[in-house]
Amino acid sequence: MTTSAAEDATATTGEQWEQMWLPLFPYSTNDLAAGIYRRPRPIALGHRYIETNPAGMSNLLVVDVDHPDAALRALSSVGSHPLPNAIVSNPRNGHAHAIWTLAEAVTRTEYARRKPLAYAAAVTEGLRRALDGDKAYSGLMTKNPLHDSWEAEWLHTNTWDLAQLEEELGDHMPPPRWREGTKRRGEVVGLGRNCSLFESARHWAYRALRHHFGDPEGLASAIHAEVNARNVEFSEPLPASEARAIAASIHRWITMWADGEAVYGATFVAIQSARGRKGGRKSAETRQARVAARAAAILGES
Numbered sequence: 001m002t003t004s005a006a007e008d009a010t011a012t013t014g015e016q017w018e019q020m021w022l023p024l025f026p027y028s029t030n031d032l033a034a035g036i037y038r039r040p041r042p043i044a045l046g047h048r049y050i051e052t053n054p055a056g057m058s059n060l061l062v063v064d065v066d067h068p069d070a071a072l073r074a075l076s077s078v079g080s081h082p083l084p085n086a087i088v089s090n091p092r093n094g095h096a097h098a099i100w101t102l103a104e105a106v107t108r109t110e111y112a113r114r115k116p117l118a119y120a121a122a123v124t125e126g127l128r129r130a131l132d133g134d135k136a137y138s139g140l141m142t143k144n145p146l147h148d149s150w151e152a153e154w155l156h157t158n159t160w161d162l163a164q165l166e167e168e169l170g171d172h173m174p175p176p177r178w179r180e181g182t183k184r185r186g187e188v189v190g191l192g193r194n195c196s197l198f199e200s201a202r203h204w205a206y207r208a209l210r211h212h213f214g215d216p217e218g219l220a221s222a223i224h225a226e227v228n229a230r231n232v233e234f235s236e237p238l239p240a241s242e243a244r245a246i247a248a249s250i251h252r253w254i255t256m257w258a259d260g261e262a263v264y265g266a267t268f269v270a271i272q273s274a275r276g277r278k279g280g281r282k283s284a285e286t287r288q289a290r291v292a293a294r295a296a297a298i299l300g301e302s
Helices: 003-020 070-075 114-131 162-172 191-212 216-231 240-254 260-301
Strands: 027-029 049-051 057-065 086-089 096-107 141-143 151-154
Touching: 003 086, 057 070, 057 114, 070 086, 070 096, 070 114, 096 114, 096 141, 096 162, 114 162, 114 191, 191 216, 191 240, 216 240
Parallel strands: none
Antiparallel strands: 027 049, 049 141, 057 096, 086 096, 086 151
């Protein structure tokens, strides 16, 4: 390739990445062990590792494939998985990041709808399974395809919606309740952390509500504390901003009804009454069984 052709190819690569990659003030570093720091976009693009998505949204899905034939696995997509938009490989060991670009970003803020986020987490898990990717990869940082340390292959510029990705993944998609199979919170990574944290803390908050009737600020503080406590149990916790957004979303959901206290009180009474009736029926059945046994014993003696 001539110098001019190489420069043209580099320019095209840069333009593609500029369109795919959205962060304006991302984390970046040349050495992950030395820590990651937020920097202006132009400076970050000079580093080996950069933040995959901007805070609060995800438009890139990335799978970390720690195999020497990672690029071949990603390219061998027919009947297995959708072809990634780009593959960024380590020339020394063949390990690579496979990247898919979404047509519509999935939001992760406190105003985000949970179903699209859960859907994106499931699709990402399907992609990981298809390529036998690293289960522990959180998706926060990715190899910078413009850096000389890596070899980048740009396969196409089409964007994907989640339904298309799911269709091509086929049997690689996880079952509907796959996150419930993860017994320890520390095993959950990537977008699955958002879903897991929201669901577990939400159910806790429903029970905690009875202690904070008439005290929305106290409820908000309790929810934030619980979310933060659960977040640190992840092997790689969510950023503090995302944990705050999840806590705020849970608080807003619980307190969105003007008659929330009355509804909760009525529901609590109904549940307790139902439990009482169930317990009463069981006690009556036990007493009847005892009477029958006693009668049988008496008749047997006579």
